[in-house]
Amino acid sequence: MDVTNIENQRVKVQEKINNIFDDRQGLSGCCPIKDILGRFGDKWSIYTILMLGREEKLRFNELKGLISGISQRMLTVTLRSLEEDGLVTRTVYPEIPPRVEYRLTELGQGLLLQLLQLADWAKLHIQEILDARQRYAQQ
Amino acid sequence: MDVTNIENQRVKVQEKINNIFDDRQGLSGCCPIKDILGRFGDKWSIYTILMLGREEKLRFNELKGLISGISQRMLTVTLRSLEEDGLVTRTVYPEIPPRVEYRLTELGQGLLLQLLQLADWAKLHIQEILDARQRYAQQ
C-alpha cells in the first residue's frame, strides 16, 4: 500500500516534468521555470522584491539604502527589468526635487509568495547542504 | 472582516521577510533563498535536476544527450556542484570501460518538488508576464 503511494508520487512527478518539456516549444523555446527564474535569478532582483514586499512602497534611494552593496546602476537596471515584466510599478510624481515610488504589482506579490515558500524549504534544509558541502571538502 | 484578513496576510508576509533577514548573519552572510538559488540558478542545474528526477538514474553521456546544448565541461561542473551540495550522488562502477551513474538524493528530490511548485506558478502566470513585456516594449 505504501509502496503504491510512493510509486504514484513518482509517476505524478514524472508527468509534471514531461509537461514542462512539452510546453517548451510554445513558450519562446524555454521551459517556464527557466523563464521565471530569469526574472529573479540574478544578483539583485530577490532583494528588491523582498524589500518592496516588506515596505509596500519605496523610493529609489530608500531601496538603495536597504539593499546593501547595490550600485545606482544595478538598482536602475533591476527595477526596469522588474517593471518590464509587470512585477513592479513605477510612479513618478512631477515635483521638484522629483519623487519616484516603486511598489509590487499583484503579480509581483504572487511571485513573492512563491519566493517565501522557497525560503521555507531553504531554511529547513540549508544545514544539510552546508554539512554535505563540508563532507565533500574533506574528501 | 475581509480587510482584517488581508491585513493579517500582510503582517505574516512581513514577519517572514524579516525572519529571512534576521538569519543573514548566521548563514555565511547570505540569506537562505540566495544560497539555495545559488545551487540551481545557473544555466544547467535545473535541467540536470529535472532529467534526473524523471529518469531516476542516468549515466554521464545519457545526461549529455538529454540536455541539449550542454558541453562536457559544463555537465561535469554542474554535476560536481550538485554533488558537493548533497543533491546528487555519483557512483563509479570500476569496469572497463568505466560506468558512472548519477541519481538525486532525497534532498535533491525535495528541491525538485519545490522547483515543480515554482513551475506550476510559472505556467499560470507566464502569459501575464509576456503581455506585460509587450506592453512595456510598445511604450
Added chain:
DNA sequence: CGGGATCCCAGAAGATACTG
C-alpha cells in the same frame, strides 16, 4: 567512457562622473 586542463570571450556587474 567519463572526464581533466587550458584558453578565450561575451555579457554581467562595479566605479566614476555627469544631468534634468
Added chain:
DNA sequence: CAGTATCTTCTGGGATCCCG
C-alpha cells in the same frame, strides 16, 4: 532626487585538446 553615460573589471560558460 533619481537617474544616464561611459569605462573597466570580473566571471560564467564555450571550444579544444588530452588522459586513464
